[in-house]
Amino acid sequence: MKKVPLLEIFGPTIQGEGMVIGQKTMFLRTGGCDYRCSWCDSAFTWDGSQKPDLMEAQEIVTQLEAKGGSLFSHVTISGGNPALHDGLGEVVRLLQEKGIQTAVETQGSFWKEWMTDIDEVTISPKPPSSGMQTNWEQLDTYIHRLKGRQKKQVSLKVVIFDETDLSYAAEVHERYPEVEMFLQTGNDEWSTAENQWLLTHLLNRYEWLVEQALHSERLNDVKVLPQLHTLLWGNKQGV
């Protein structure tokens, strides 16, 4: 039985971004990441500032039920990069046995077989502003393995900070035109507690991103979204 390093179990709340935006869900946040994105808004998952608990699958499900009670039917697994952890396969299996849907987000740099059991997989390759490099052949394989599953979905999501990122997103979209494509406002102010200022700032960033997408022929079949939880609750952790 492989244990999973967990940093947060919280909810029910809503998913604030991407393909299941607005979904009522519980969250699991795993520790550890193979990336070090310059603008990571969850750097506490890998910079050593917060210590994960090593937990077995049944213990994780028990804690989800203790916190969510009868008020959830959907669990989102985020990180860090959840695809680092074999033990999540058992968590997903236990949740499925209870009729609970699952979603995951990963950059697509590591493959795990349990990924194919997840109902909604968001793959978020990181644009140039992150400082990370995309391994395209690896991404090809990832998407190939997840496409065409019955009643399960896959999408791509790219966080955008500048025009170079936007051009990268267009490249991703052109490489996988049949995969649902999301552009997301980057939060370059992930440490401020000035919520009213942050709200105006992020809506301005979102409007900029919308305008950029509207004027790009390379980005016609895309969805452009903000992070709803940040508009509602600012940079607060655990909501």
Next chain:
Amino acid sequence: MKKVPLLEIFGPTIQGEGMVIGQKTMFLRTGGCDYRCSWCDSAFTWDGSQKPDLMEAQEIVTQLEAKGGSLFSHVTISGGNPALHDGLGEVVRLLQEKGIQTAVETQGSFWKEWMTDIDEVTISPKPPSSGMQTNWEQLDTYIHRLKGRQKKQVSLKVVIFDETDLSYAAEVHERYPEVEMFLQTGNDEWSTAENQWLLTHLLNRYEWLVEQALHSERLNDVKVLPQLHTLLWGNKQGV
């Protein structure tokens, strides 16, 4: 050739709500409605304050192309109630021939055969606060006809103003548990031009709706969303 009464052709912009939230799209807004919702935010489609142009399908597509150029691959048909108009069938057919995706929103009170050709159908039955009555048998038939289409989707969306509406939404969700369900913040201030005030007001309304859904066992598998276009642009028409 049946003509269609059109009030607005605009875009490209983004879809601000519901199942394809964030989607880059053009909008067609038809005139005329069989409902008179108390809080309708597009009452100009039926209260006589704006005059529609009667247009043939080819003319509509030509105008879409004149406005959108090469910057769109998706068209959203809204109203009023678009399902009043036979002529839209030809519009949808012409768009499909060009590889353009289509979405529609209707309350589900009138059926049209062209509805089955639409890629994303949003059915928005109206809650008690609207002053309208739901014909449940009619809604059953509507949803039955749209479910299970290959590569095409259907969803339900209920606008929520108060707890009675919330209970109505739960009833809808329990009647059609297998259909994707969206709860949307009602805009009770659809005439103000005070955008900063409206933004705070609508985010407060959205937070209230999120909290209500999070605490209801009847509303576990739902998505709770605001109207993004109103957060960005207030009550401005044609964006």
